[in-house]
Amino acid sequence: MSTFLLTASQTVGPFFEPCLLRDGACRNDLTGPATVGERIRIEGRVLDGDGVPVPDAMIEIWQADERGRYNHPDDAGTAPLDSDFTGFGRSGTGADGSYWFETIKPGPVPFDAQQMQAPHIVVTIFARGLLNHLVTRLYFADEPTNASDPILQYVPGERRETLLAGRVDGRVDGRDQSRPYIASGDASNLAPVVYRFDIILQGTGETVFFNL
Amino acid sequence: MNNTTIGEIVRGDREVFPPYLYEAYQSTRRRAPTLPLIDVPLTLSELTGPGPAMSAVTPEDADLTRNAGTGGEAIGQRIIVTGRVLDDHGQPVPNTLLEIWQANAAGRYLHRRDQWPGPLDPNFLGIGRCLTDGEGVYRFLTIRPGAYPWKNHPNAWRPAHIHFSVFGPSTLSRLVTQMYFPDDPLHGIDPIMQSVPTQAARQRLIATYDHSVTEPEWALGYRWNIVVRGPYATPFEPVKLVESGEVRS
Numbered sequence: 001m002s003t004f005l006l007t008a009s010q011t012v013g014p015f016f017e018p019c020l021l022r023d024g025a026c027r028n029d030l031t032g033p034a035t036v037g038e039r040i041r042i043e044g045r046v047l048d049g050d051g052v053p054v055p056d057a058m059i060e061i062w063q064a065d066e067r068g069r070y071n072h073p074d075d076a077g078t079a080p081l082d083s084d085f086t087g088f089g090r091s092g093t094g095a096d097g098s099y100w101f102e103t104i105k106p107g108p109v110p111f112d113a114q115q116m117q118a119p120h121i122v123v124t125i126f127a128r129g130l131l132n133h134l135v136t137r138l139y140f141a142d143e144p145t146n147a148s149d150p151i152l153q154y155v156p157g158e159r160r161e162t163l164l165a166g167r168v169d170g171r172v173d174g175r176d177q178s179r180p181y182i183a184s185g186d187a188s189n190l191a192p193v194v195y196r197f198d199i200i201l202q203g204t205g206e207t208v209f210f211n212l
Numbered sequence: 213m214n215n216t217t218i219g220e221i222v223r224g225d226r227e228v229f230p231p232y233l234y235e236a237y238q239s240t241r242r243r244a245p246t247l248p249l250i251d252v253p254l255t256l257s258e259l260t261g262p263g264p265a266m267s268a269v270t271p272e273d274a275d276l277t278r279n280a281g282t283g284g285e286a287i288g289q290r291i292i293v294t295g296r297v298l299d300d301h302g303q304p305v306p307n308t309l310l311e312i313w314q315a316n317a318a319g320r321y322l323h324r325r326d327q328w329p330g331p332l333d334p335n336f337l338g339i340g341r342c343l344t345d346g347e348g349v350y351r352f353l354t355i356r357p358g359a360y361p362w363k364n365h366p367n368a369w370r371p372a373h374i375h376f377s378v379f380g381p382s383t384l385s386r387l388v389t390q391m392y393f394p395d396d397p398l399h400g401i402d403p404i405m406q407s408v409p410t411q412a413a414r415q416r417l418i419a420t421y422d423h424s425v426t427e428p429e430w431a432l433g434y435r436w437n438i439v440v441r442g443p444y445a446t447p448f449e450p451v452k453l454v455e456s457g458e459v460r461s
Contacts, residue, residue, distance in 0.1 A: 004300045004439045006228045007416055008408040010390040011239075013375060015321040019313035019339035020377060024268060049242040056325075062262055062383060072260035074381075074443070088262035109256050122257050122383055129239030131230035131407050132223045133388060137257075154252045201243045211223060211249035212258055212384055 009133065012126040014056050021058070021092045028091050030061075030103040034084035037066030037104030039191035042138065042165065045097040046125065049202030053097025057127035059199075061089040061101060061138075063120075068107030077110075102191055105140065111150045118149035125199055134209045138197050141166045155208050162207045165195035216403070221245055224441075228413045236403035238364050254384070259443055261386065263379030266309045267343060274342035276314075276354035278335075286336035288317025288355030290431040293419065296348040297378060299385065299442030304348025311341045311377040312352060319358030319372075328361055353431065359398055371398035371405065378438055385440040392418045393434070 012020075019025070031039065042061075046054040064070050065082035087106075091099040108116045121138040139146055141164035146152060152160055200207050219233025221244065232244035272279050277286045297305040315321050315338060320330035322338055336355065344350045357372045373390040380386065392405060399405055399414075408414045416439075425433020 004298055004302045005412070005416065006225060006300055006441060007387060007389055007438045008228050008413045009223075009230065009387060010375075010404060010408075010417070011237075012377075012388045013390075014325055015315075015323045016313060016375065016377075018322060018337065019311055019341075019375075022339065025311070049246075052242070054243065060262075060386075062257070062260070064257075070256060070260040071262075071265050073264060074260055075256060086262065086265045088265065111253075111255055117255060117257070120257065124383075124386060126388055127243060129237070129241075129243035131232060131234060131237070131240060131404070133386065134245065135383065151252050151255065154250055159247075202246055206245055206247055208247075209245055209249050211251045212254075 009131060011128060011131050012058060012133075014128045016058065016126075017056075017092060020090070025090065026092065027089045028101055030063075030085065030087065030089045030101060032084035035104055036082050036085070037107075038193070040103060040105050041191040041194045042101045042103065042121075042197055043194055044099060044165075044197040044199060046093050046099065046127070046199045047097055047201065051203075053093070053095070054127055054201065055093055055095045055097060057093040057097070057099070057125060059089075059091045059093070059099045060124040060126070061103070062122040062124075063087045063103065064106040064109045066104055066107050068109045070109065108145065115148075115150055116145070117151060118143055118145040120149075120151075123197075123199070125201075127201075130201075134201070135212045136199070136207055136209050137163055138165050138195075139163050140195060159208050162200070162205060165197035168194040168196055219244055219246075221248060223249055227410050228408075230407035230409065234403065234407040236365075237407055240407075258383045261379065261381065261383040263308050263381050263385065266379060267307070269309070269341050269343055274340055274352050276312075276336070276338065276340045276352065279340065280335050280337045282335050284335035286316070286355050287333050288336075290353070291356050292351065292353055292425050292427065292431045292433045293374065293391070293436060294349065294351040294425055294433070295419075295436040295438065297344050297350065297380065297438045297440065298348055299380070300439055301442050303442065304344070304346075305380050305385070305440060306344055306346045306348055308344050308348075308381070309341060309379050310344065310350050311339075312354075312374050313339045314354065314357040314374040315360050315372075317355050317358050319360035321360075326360075330358070330360065356393070356432075359396075364403065369398055369402075371396045371402050376438065378440060380440040382441075382443050384443065387438070387440050389438070390417065391436050394418055394421055
């Protein structure tokens, strides 16, 4: 077998924002007016090995739609694709390391011909000081099917909770301070259900990252 | 730099990808994970990705010499940077989004956090994007970026480079990297470039001057190909190939 050798990764550095977070490239809100599904908000912080917020990270997410379909030609699923949902999000982090997305809770997607995966979102982290990006998964802490999710079985039990986003119902005091990238003052369209997902790059509570 | 502490935590092919901890690059010290990345089977979630759905670009986006929208042209040596995006089976990656950013000819980024006293160019934003064509070919017109100082260590200077972000077809193919220029004396003393573990892999980050790309009375040409992980490759396969002594073309 002949293999073309891969191009190495290099850090995104500190100066990506004007390019990667420009209007139209930054996508905090994945939903459109016709997007189907339970509106949710994902919020969290990126922290380093000293617990210090990482203010210059970029988070990308990739998820299926409400029926568990990916907007991708290799998804052979038969459920109709949500025509108002791409499933891709991209957020910077604020001075306090915070990021946010407005999206919908994804449906379950297949693992193989027999098993399904619990609803999850693929999360990729880029930052100055990360010579390669990091890939993890957000699962929903209140989702009963997590117990049978085939990928979570590969994660040591004591570390699984780093992948579980906890549900926070209603508005949390002080949220506005943690949303530096919010586009407008109109809060009426914000999702009432918030899931918290902090990403700890190093040390106590270090988030599980996958070798992808 | 040869004495730097290098962490054990690596991703995928350890002959290609840098370790997460590379102490000579100080920012890795408190941001590198310390626990091994977990191997998992590839599922639909990894074998798909946003790449195919991302297509919103205009032709002007690929011309960094003029896309500041001022009507003026950026100052600097005009260059064409072109090449192909391929997967590790040599197949072209068509219609995929590339986003690039770079310093201006004086080595200054248009960014609030870049405050060294290099001059800004009002006609240069230093950002561009384009889609590869059906054969995986991309092409940018820009100016050659300058080297710039940073605070990693005393008298630290980054070699001239252009940052590239590539999507490709899947989560596996996602790549953010940097393209360097040939014959740059700063390569050997740049911890970010030197974090790449092998000379061969570092060499693949360096563009080649290509006179057939150069346009008369207009711009110098550089060629640089990008190889991303294909949809069916696994992260473990290349390492096994090396261990078994199989030829990697």
